[in-house]
Amino acid sequence: MRAIVCDDFGGIDALRLAERPEPVPGPGEVAIRVAASGVNFADTLLVTGEYQEKPQTPFSPGLEVAGTVSAVGAGVTHLAPGERVLAVTRHGGFAEVAIAREEATFAIPQTLDFTTAAGFPVTYGTAHGALVWRAGLQPGEILVVHGAAGGVGLATVEVGKAMGATVIATAGGPEKVELAKSHGADHGIDYRNEDLRARIKELTGGKGADVVFDPVGGSAFEASLRSTAWGGRIVVIGFASGEVPKVPANLLLVKNLAVLGFYWGSYIQHAPNLFRQQFVDLFRWYEAGRLHPLISRTFPLEDAAEALRALKSRKTTGKIVVTVADGAS
């Protein structure tokens, strides 16, 4: 099969397209003929060895796929060859055949095409898990979403609105802010040109945000600490800015704040029932027209490195997807 290969954590520039043997599913695993694979910021870390999981080399990046089940391993009972699925992989999505665990593979609604499905699990799963499981977001609360025009950010704007929150979207540049508003955000802050802390205060009538979803870190996180309401919750999602912030514990004490870490993928192992139920809920929301996934660009498999460069350049919005099979739909 054709696959994008990372030989030695040499980063994006060292990735190459190669012929590799097709992987065979082990017990509890599913092989998927990949139609499309979602591109994640985490892939840029995976190929330099900076991600929290470090695969054995050589490996293929790609953490989520959509396609058709081609084979199942021993003990797999819920899926059969021929089913249309999406899946979260440990890695290996940028290839014609990928392996995923049964508990991380889900049959998809007929209305969900493969390209859209490939960009669905990480973004909406992270958004839903962070707001429902970790933050306990309530209808009527004020939610601030940083990096709101990016993959997980834009999905969180939609999930926050679907849960009945007032959503303040923050992003770098007026076009990105407008995009977040077109996906349902009530207010927008352009943090390149506006003072984040002052604007959150202004938009919340001085009260501050109840919940902050932060995939950016750095100065966005620091501003959040000082513009969160009494009893507020800040969910730490990632550090796209490259800066891991420090938390001054005195600020948490004074305002009864909680800073909550969240690693969505770890629920596959630690809470598989919650994980499975999440997709039931998200597919229902999708079919009811409450979610509108944005795939802003696609790249063919051979240009996967270009897709990762585009993501890192900070110029992409929503989700970008690598199409693997011809005419993926």
Ligand SMILES: NC(=O)c1ccc[n+]([C@@H]2O[C@H](COP(=O)([O-])OP(=O)(O)OC[C@H]3O[C@@H](n4cnc5c(N)ncnc54)[C@H](OP(=O)(O)O)[C@@H]3O)[C@@H](O)[C@H]2O)c1
């Ligand atoms: N914890 C979890 O379970 C989980 C799950 C999924 C993703 N994540 C993390 O969430 C973060 C976002 O992932 P994603 O796939 O949504 O990425 P993405 O689509 O590239 O979005 C990241 C956003 O971060 C903002 N940003 C700020 N400073 C940046 C910089 N120096 N370089 C690049 N972007 C910067 C950009 O928005 P502006 O230009 O508007 O600032 C961009 O839209 C990553 O850190 C990822 O690892 C965590």
